[in-house]
Amino acid sequence: MKKVLTIAGSDGSGGAGIQADLKTFAAHGVFGLSVITAVTAQNTLGVQAVQDIDREMVSKQIEAVFDDIEVDAVKIGMVSQTATIETIAGALKKYTPEHIVLDPVMAAKNGCHLLKKEAETLLIKELFPLAEIVTPNIPEAEAITGLGIDNLQQMEEAAAAIFRLGARNVLLKGGHLEGNPTDILYNGREFLYFTQARIETKNTHGTGCTLSSAIAANLALGREVEEAITLAKDYITVAIEHSLPLGRGAGPTHHFYALYKKAGLIP
Numbered sequence: 001m002k003k004v005l006t007i008a009g010s011d012g013s014g015g016a017g018i019q020a021d022l023k024t025f026a027a028h029g030v031f032g033l034s035v036i037t038a039v040t041a042q043n044t045l046g047v048q049a050v051q052d053i054d055r056e057m058v059s060k061q062i063e064a065v066f067d068d069i070e071v072d073a074v075k076i077g078m079v080s081q082t083a084t085i086e087t088i089a090g091a092l093k094k095y096t097p098e099h100i101v102l103d104p105v106m107a108a109k110n111g112c113h114l115l116k117k118e119a120e121t122l123l124i125k126e127l128f129p130l131a132e133i134v135t136p137n138i139p140e141a142e143a144i145t146g147l148g149i150d151n152l153q154q155m156e157e158a159a160a161a162i163f164r165l166g167a168r169n170v171l172l173k174g175g176h177l178e179g180n181p182t183d184i185l186y187n188g189r190e191f192l193y194f195t196q197a198r199i200e201t202k203n204t205h206g207t208g209c210t211l212s213s214a215i216a217a218n219l220a221l222g223r224e225v226e227e228a229i230t231l232a233k234d235y236i237t238v239a240i241e242h243s244l245p246l247g248r249g250a251g252p253t254h255h256f257y258a259l260y261k262k263a264g265l266i267p
């Protein structure tokens with residue numbers, strides 16, 4: 001069985017972060033491992049508090065996993081602070097996993113910062129070059145490049161600018177633009193478009209976490225970058241289509257819909 005590690009923050013309401021990542025891995029039939037970088041108090045309405053895990057504990061968690069288990073792919077989500085970024089970068093240079101997907105998480109939907117402002121430059125400098133794919137959303141791409149993004153042409157320009165910062169493949173997610181959500185991949189040679197029909201729902205908590213984890217799972221399963229993204233985009237679309245109206249805010253996506261349906265558990 002393939003093993004996929006998520007290095008990310010905990011979301012106790014189960015929609016995003018480590019919890020979304022592990023559900024995504026399970027739904028893909030890969031074994032999920034986790035290293036927790038921060039504990040958040042959050043729910044469907046937003047993030048109420050964040051406590052970072054200290055550098056030594058992040059380091060020990062990573063060592064405990066890699067010293068014992070062969071990891072096929074790593075997904076990195078919320079990294080929160082400079083000490084955590086330095087620790088993760090050092091460990092990944094030592095253990096050199098074959099596949100690394102980096103979701104450069106900066107803020108939650110209610111605007112709460114999940115990455116400290118002073119850590120943004122270090123995230124780009126230390127983690128972008130280690131990643132096989134970087135998956136910013138529109139606000140993250142705007143923060144990284146300083147460009148405004150309102151259309152597909154500007155998405156292409158921003159993806160190319162992020163590529164020049166050292167990322168090997170940039171998947172710029174277009175969920176924040178109007179119309180059918182189009183994600184654009186730039187690999188230094190060409191722009192590839194991944195489009196699905198927009199699902200009208202407020203329940204999109206954890207969609208970015210889920211997409212990057214699905215890509216990591218598909219890479220671990222031996223798929224090439226383009227196919228891994230195509231399958232992950234299909235997965236997130238089904239998961240949003242059957243999202244759950246939990247809580248009073250943005251509810252979570254449904255990770256096991258396709259599996260339950262296949263097993264006859266959903267009529």
Ligand SMILES: Nc1ncnc2c1ncn2[C@@H]1O[C@H](COP(=O)(O)OP(=O)(O)OP(=O)(O)O)[C@@H](O)[C@H]1O
Binds near residue numbers: 175196197204237
């Ligand atoms: N309403 C929707 N219907 C279908 N697909 C969507 C919808 N919203 C987002 N997506 C897709 O979900 C994935 C996550 O995209 P998005 O651009 O929302 O980034 P994000 O990191 O989740 O942003 P946020 O931090 O706001 O949650 C992308 O593949 C995007 O195209």
Ligand SMILES: Cc1ncc(COP(=O)(O)O)c(N)n1
Binds near residue numbers: 008016078
């Ligand atoms: C711990 C944690 N990590 C990441 C996100 C971003 O979630 P999204 O996938 O909606 O961008 C979050 N809200 N909480």
